[in-house]
Amino acid sequence: MVCEECRKRPAVIHITKIVNNRKTEAHLCQECAQSRGELTFVSPTAFTFQNFLAGMLQHSQATPTGPSVETPTAYCPNCGFSYNQFKESGQLGCSVCYEHFQGQIKPLLKRIQGSVAHTGKIPSQHGVAIECRRQIEMLREQQRTAISQEKYEDAAKLRDKIRALEKELQETKERDGR
Amino acid sequence: MGLKEAANKILCRWMKGTGPNDNIVVGSRIRLARNIAKVPFPATASEGQLAHVGDLVRMATVANGQSNMDYLAIAEMPRLERELLVEKHLISPQQTRDVKHKAVVLGRDELVSIMVNEEDHLRIQSICPGFQLESAWEQCNQVDDTLGDSLEYAFSPELGYLTACPTNVGTGLRASVMLHLPVLTMTQQMQRAIPAINKLGLAVRGLYGEGTEAVGNVYQISNQLTLGHSEQEIIQHLATVARQIIDQEESGRKQLLEVGKAQLEDRTYRSLGVLSQARVISSQEAMQLLSEVWLGVDLGLIKELDPKTLKSLVVLIRPAHLQKIIGKEMDTGERDGFRGDLVREYIRMGAKEKDSELKEGES
Numbered sequence: 081m082v083c084e085e086c087r088k089r090p091a092v093i094h095i096t097k098i099v100n101n102r103k104t105e106a107h108l109c110q111e112c113a114q115s116r117g118e119l120t121f122v123s124p125t126a127f128t129f130q131n132f133l134a135g136m137l138q139h140s141q142a143t144p145t146g147p148s149v150e151t152p153t154a155y156c157p158n159c160g161f162s163y164n165q166f167k168e169s170g171q172l173g174c175s176v177c178y179e180h181f182q183g184q185i186k187p188l189l190k191r192i193q194g195s196v197a198h199t200g201k202i203p204s205q206h207g208v209a210i211e212c213r214r215q216i217e218m219l220r221e222q223q224r225t226a227i228s229q230e231k232y233e234d235a236a237k238l239r240d241k242i243r244a245l246e247k248e249l250q251e252t253k254e255r256d257g258r
Numbered sequence: 259m260g261l262k263e264a265a266n267k268i269l270c271r272w273m274k275g276t277g278p279n280d281n282i283v284v285g286s287r288i289r290l291a292r293n294i295a296k297v298p299f300p301a302t303a304s305e306g307q308l309a310h311v312g313d314l315v316r317m318a319t320v321a322n323g324q325s326n327m328d329y330l331a332i333a334e335m336p337r338l339e340r341e342l343l344v345e346k347h348l349i350s351p352q353q354t355r356d357v358k359h360k361a362v363v364l365g366r367d368e369l370v371s372i373m374v375n376e377e378d379h380l381r382i383q384s385i386c387p388g389f390q391l392e393s394a395w396e397q398c399n400q401v402d403d404t405l406g407d408s409l410e411y412a413f414s415p416e417l418g419y420l421t422a423c424p425t426n427v428g429t430g431l432r433a434s435v436m437l438h439l440p441v442l443t444m445t446q447q448m449q450r451a452i453p454a455i456n457k458l459g460l461a462v463r464g465l466y467g468e469g470t471e472a473v474g475n476v477y478q479i480s481n482q483l484t485l486g487h488s489e490q491e492i493i494q495h496l497a498t499v500a501r502q503i504i505d506q507e508e509s510g511r512k513q514l515l516e517v518g519k520a521q522l523e524d525r526t527y528r529s530l531g532v533l534s535q536a537r538v539i540s541s542q543e544a545m546q547l548l549s550e551v552w553l554g555v556d557l558g559l560i561k562e563l564d565p566k567t568l569k570s571l572v573v574l575i576r577p578a579h580l581q582k583i584i585g586k587e588m589d590t591g592e593r594d595g596f597r598g599d600l601v602r603e604y605i606r607m608g609a610k611e612k613d614s615e616l617k618e619g620e621s
Contacts, residue, residue: 133424159298171377174298175412175420178427189417189424195486198418200429201399203406213415 083109277388291430308359341578428485474545526554567608
């Protein structure tokens with residue numbers, strides 16, 4: 081099939097339009113489709129991850145969910161990366177950006193990752209304290225369940241465990257001078 | 259040096275090795291994304307900062323007694339050597355572009371590699387032959403532990419490991435398996451399987467990652483989410499799904515053998531025919547035909563070759579490997595000619611070897 085516009089090059093773009101129940105078809109080559117403006121809806125970068133991300137960021141700003149969605153402070157204090165740069169590139173500047181732009185990043189992470197709570201590996205340098213906190217959290221949860229089921233003996237045992245861990249956590253902090 | 263020795267020298271260990279289900283699973287890979295706290299990520303960092311990251315990684319690895327590893331600056335590597343590492347899946351294609359301050363720390367056994375200053379400061383990777391995600395994880399985890407002792411990683415108790423792209427935050431883990439699925443492809447079941455696999459939170463891609471086609475019926479399946487699940491959970495999930503795909507391919511092979519043995523035999527032998535006679539062959543065509551011959555060998559239809567001959571050839575015919583064997587750089591046209599020669603010679607040798615093995619077995 082040749083292009084119906086120039087009648088020279090082969091038609092590679094096939095457009096079917098339905099406007100007010102009237103169907104029209106067009107068969108064009110790349111060049112003619114471009115010049116007729118028929119290609120504006122298939123920009124080659126339309127479906128890159130960055131573009132989706134930018135779209136999501138704009139969208140989440142349009143629906144305020146609390147004070148955290150105020151216009152972010154323009155620049156990261158550590159690397160000078162701006163929030164606009166993030167919107168354009170889909171990447172952050174440094175680890176401090178996550179903290180600085182957290183009001184915007186957390187809702188976004190929730191949407192793309194489905195979660196904002198890391199439950200995996202902990203680097204050894206951060207290890208002891210975080211592992212302690214995580215265990216305390218878990219034991220508290222078990223304690224609540226025990227109380228709601230009126231298993232008070234179990235709850236008391238759990239309380240003692242939590243106290244011991246809290247003490248350990250305190251000691252770790254003092255030892256590391258944190 | 260004969261072709262056999264040259265090929266043996268150049269093939270990397272995980273590709274020569276064997277593992278569970280290696281008639282379908284080409285390899286299992288684990289990758290961890292890590293960054294140094296507060297230092298801007300590579301895309302934003304200054305030259306000085308990038309060089310600093312390089313020094314830190316060098317100190318934490320090679321200078322820290324990890325003597326079984328080498329620190330190699332990409333910029334100092336000839337183009338062909340870089341391409342070779344990409345074909346071995348030890349670095350990404352991205353790592354061979356804008357090479358200033360980029361490096362790779364390479365384990366001498368070529369099972370572990372650390373890319374320096376790619377999208378993140380560090381990308382630690384481990385790769386094992388066959389279906390061995392757990393072993394790959396153990397290896398990778400160990401290297402990560404060692405590095406974590408001397409490097410201060412960018413980490414938040416809440417969000418986990420912090421990465422340049424929010425899609426890697428949390429575990430920073432990408433687990434993947436490379437699967438050879440000729441029957442699921444031939445019977446067009448992959449077309450239906452891919453959307454289903456995607457719905458399970460896994461990505462399906464071609465041989466060399468993002469945006470590449472499934473050449474030679476080899477697919478890469480990997481996790482998409484990195485936050486909210488532990489490393490074990492992510493690996494388990496991928497393994498469970500991969501196991502089902504492997505089972506489907508296996509049962510598809512059996513069924514096809516039952517209903518159309520003659521046709522299948524004909525098809526795989528035709529492919530072998532072309533490969534043993536072709537004078538000029540493109541990488542794409544060779545991959546496709548090798549995939550079919552490998553299937554024929556695996557199903558016992560083609561008896562004169564061993565699976566290892568096919569598995570080696572699938573790697574050796576790639577452009578950088580081919581040029582390395584011949585020992586010079588060549589353009590595409592020239593390569594296609596040499597590829598034809600290599601394939602013919604290698605198949606002839608493989609058949610001869612198998613033949614003498616069989617005769618030995620008889621006597």
